Amino acid sequence: MHNLRKGFPVLEQYTYLNTAASGLLPEKVWEFRQDHDLDFLLKASLLKENMGDMLTKVRESIGSLFICQPNRVALIPNFSYGMNSILESIDKPQKFLLLSGDYPSVNWPVESRNFEVVYAEINENLEENILKQIENEKPDFFAFSLIQYISGIKLNISFLKELKSKFPDLVLIADGTQYFGTEAFDFDDSGIDIALASCYKWMNAGYGNGFILFNERVEGKLKPKHVGFGSLQGKYKAHEGNFLGSFEPGHYDTLNFGSLKVAIDLIKEIGLSEIEARITELKDFAKLKFANAGLIDNWILERDSISPIFNICGNEDLYQKLRAEGIITSLRGEGIRISLHYFNNETDLGHLFNVLKI
Template identity: 60%
Template sequence: MKNFTKHFPVLSQYTYLNTAASGLLSEKVLDYRQNHDLDFLIGGSLLKDKQGKILTGVREAVGRFFHCAPHRVALTPNFSYGFNTLMEGVQKGKKVLLLKNDYPSVNWAVESREFEVCYAEINEDLESNISEVVEKERPDIFAFSLVQWLKGIKIDQEFLKELKEKYPEMLLFGDGTQYCGTEKFDFEASGLDVLGASCYKWMNAGYGNAFFLFKEHMEDKILPRSLGFNSLQGKYKPHEGSLIGKFEPGHQDTLNFGSLKVAIEEIENIGLQNIENRINDLAQEAKALLGNAGLLEDMVVQRNVHSSIFNIRGNEVTFQKLRSNGIICSQRGDGIRVSFHYFNSSEDLYKLLKVLK
């Protein structure tokens, strides 16, 4: 793939291995944001008159990108807001399966409410662990991240489809924040009933935008109570009580949601298959080299399915050494998390290994 330094100016200053914490702002998204606020500056409420058209375009872009009908796409300011709205609409007392040490915005939203909760372990046998707990506990809902934030362990999509086929009454709620934008994903053909994701990471859409996708039958499964003027406004919210309207009760930020549409168009222009191939190549190379260097846990090395996020062995001294050499990463858990996106290269990986050595 081409050099993306001009596309993402940060890359001219740093070796950026931190998409798992925050994606980058591109020149094209910046151009949109500047033009949007210039329109607001000189037009005032004339910009607001365009709000419906802007948000409809965003909803249709998200639906097209993830293969979901636009009337089942809700736009929320972040994943946590949307997921709390979702769980507030679930009947109290339901049994929910979680993964131990999953992302707090998933687990806390469940644990803080009146649900019966059971857990599966995250390790090299993740799918087997889930199957065993489901067979034993028969949960009503399984809520989880598609890619784990701490170590990058990625759940097998085919396993999710098989799980749904075996237990069709169990609802699957997925957090795609560390997943969406890394590979092709067909929501309608997936095993998920709901998918939500913040888009400031792998979608490179900036902050303040997220989405939730719903299968058609979810209209009858959850009853969120959120309601506001905007719940009834817009092309795809034709009736009172519309499910996506319950997730959009107030005025929405056309600056941030419009940024998401531009980010999706950028990905489509580059080619999602090209992005997927690049990330997979980097992930396999990184896993092999980091594993051979003894920097990865056994549970990661032994997995066949993994993302491009890795938690390597290292302490505060190691972290500061990386930062002083211009390598941007994060301290997470008991190690240092690095992540590779399509704008990264093998040279970035080699520099990481050289500094660690």
């Protein structure tokens, strides 16, 4: 059994319940970053000569963790860059289905372009709303967050697989920024066509790194236009016009992407199954307490599965009270967002419950 709190010194100062805003930086990632920049200071271009090999290892680590062949893994600096790159690769006009109130970096880039857009409401009938809009509106693409950033509402992978089976021509584009790192995930078996994420939240990789996973069936539906010297550099990008290289046109920061590799190594060392089991214990415990206190909507509690993100009733005054007690959360929507990762424990939740008096 791992000591899941070891290597996160911030936990000695705070009750940190805010991974949905920013993940923690593990000591192992920090140590890599220290060593990397010392090497860069002393070696300059000699260090960067190995950039291609490092990025290949990062790509392969992502593919191994989430079950996607590395020649279908693109490295991006963040989700928003990747999302905009994908949208620029789609010929117009096309019709998009979005979720009302989804993360701005999902919806805004679609809405700012010349796409026809329809919406499904996020409520107790979420899956039915999605199905109805697809049947009635026949969109070409459905872009959505796997986990909603305000409410924590989660779309089950089983539902998405059924959706893809029923509507095989519909391209599913998933934002996994609030999802990847919380449970085991098999991309090739998910029904999702394109999955993107920034890795500074639940993967604890720091800022400036992310990835896109592509199903091979989407290449003919995207016409990426980005190109640069980086498009041909490294394994899996051997020729001009390479699909993967079109999403990686420039030089990449080995500090940030090396950090992602170390963070993935840590996830693999612990095991996604153990991480998932620990998160499940914590969120089930929290769910029961929040439900008994009437702090979250019943319909959210009744869903088949829930994420480790809760939005509880509370205002600025309560948020500041929690902060004064060393409990780190976020104000989101009309409440206070609580997010639980594997390094949290019952003592953290006990501190929260005591302050909330529940």
